Amino acid sequence: MDMEFRHLRSFLAIADELHFGRAAAKLHLTQPSLSQQLQRLERALGVELVTRTSHVVRLTPAGEAFEVQARTIVAQLATAERTAREAAAGRAGTVNLGYNFFAGRHILPATLAKLADDYPDVTVEPRELRTGPQLAALADGTLDVALVYGQPATARFASRRLLRVPMVAVVGREHRWAGRPGVPFAELAHQPCMLFDRAQCPAMYDEILGSARRSGIALTVARSVDDPSATAFVVSVKPLVAFASASYGLGASALGARVVAVRLYDPVPMIDLYAVWRVEERNPLVAAFLDSMASAGPFRAPGVT
Structure with missing residues (x-):
């Protein structure tokens, strides 16, 4: 099959613009040259990819x-080029890092300080995301390392x-639980709760429902909100009970001003935080990040003695 990478780039430019003139300008080509590249690609594949009037x-x-597969190929090649450049540089380059709220407060400060000491030319590009979006970005190569709840x-x-x-539990300051130091999990049987889509954070979702089963109750899910920041705003004005890590809950008053964290027990719901990376990782700086994280630990969660 006589197909070149430039043919893929030309096709994707046409797919983006749906206009040959704009696509040619984007690639600094003439329109006849762009059309010829598309024709060669279509001949190589034996199918028509674009129609135009x-x-x-x-x-x-x-x-x-x-188009779907072509974008994947182009993204993978870009990753390969980046990895080659960074490997050639030895100890310089970029680690694209995903993290959640807890990791941002309790893992990253010490880890990034250690990384800066040992690898001063390494740049970390961080993105705060829930577990599901992090793992999706890790799979497609957008992220190099993910700090997530639950083992994939x-x-x-x-x-x-x-x-x-x-x-x-996270509740508004007017909620009747707001002044209590702790609440047995079974009392959630009588409270309308707010959850999130399981795909956002499967480990946390499963632990909440698993704790309910161990308590012999069923939760009443009155509302679903996927944005962690929006959770604080909703419970501040609605008599709902939301769930968060102890770290997020302890910082909730700073985030929402009118929400408080309430300890849950019998049982205490627990989730595991993991660092995750691709098995076939070709970015040598991932190992540098993981080594710095190991050196900066062991880490400790608030509320755990």
């Missing part, structure tokens, strides 16, 4: 299917358990 440019069904059940990822984290 004097007014409209569209992808064919084959073109739409090919896939052979594609390697992981290292960092510590156990207790969970708390």
Whole structure:
């Protein structure tokens, strides 16, 4: 198959712009040259990828299917190029890091300080995300390392358990639980609760429902909110009970001003925090980050003695 990388880039420019003139300008090509590259790609594949009239440019069904795979190939090549450059530099380059609220407060400060001492030319590009989005970004190569709740059940990822984290209830300051130092988990049977979609953080979701089962109760889920910051705002004005890590709950008053954390017990819901990376990792700086994290630990969660 006589297909070149530049043909993929030309096709993706057409898919982005749906206009040959703009796509050619984007690639600094002439329109005839762009058209020739598309024709060569279509001949190599044996299918028509793009249809056009004097007014409209569209992808064919084959073109739409090919676009998905072409973007993956281009992204993988970009990753390979970046990795080669960073490997050639030895100890310089970038680690794209995902983390959650807890890791941002209790793992990253010491880890990044250690990394800066040992690898001063390494740059960390951090993104705060829930577990599900982090793992998706790790799988597609957007992230190099993810700090998430729960151990992923896939052979594609390697992981290292960092510590156990207790969970708390989060309620508004007007809620009748607000002045209590702790609440048995079973009392949630009588409270409307707020959860999130399981795909956002499977480990936390499963631990909440598992604690309910161990308590012999069923939770009443009155509302679902996926944005952690929005959770604080909703419970500050609604008589709902939300759930968060102890660290997030202890900082909730700073985030929402009108919410408080209430300790849960009998049982105390617990989740594990993991560092996760791809098994077939080619960015040599991932090892540098993991080594710095190991040197900065062991870490300790608030509320755990």
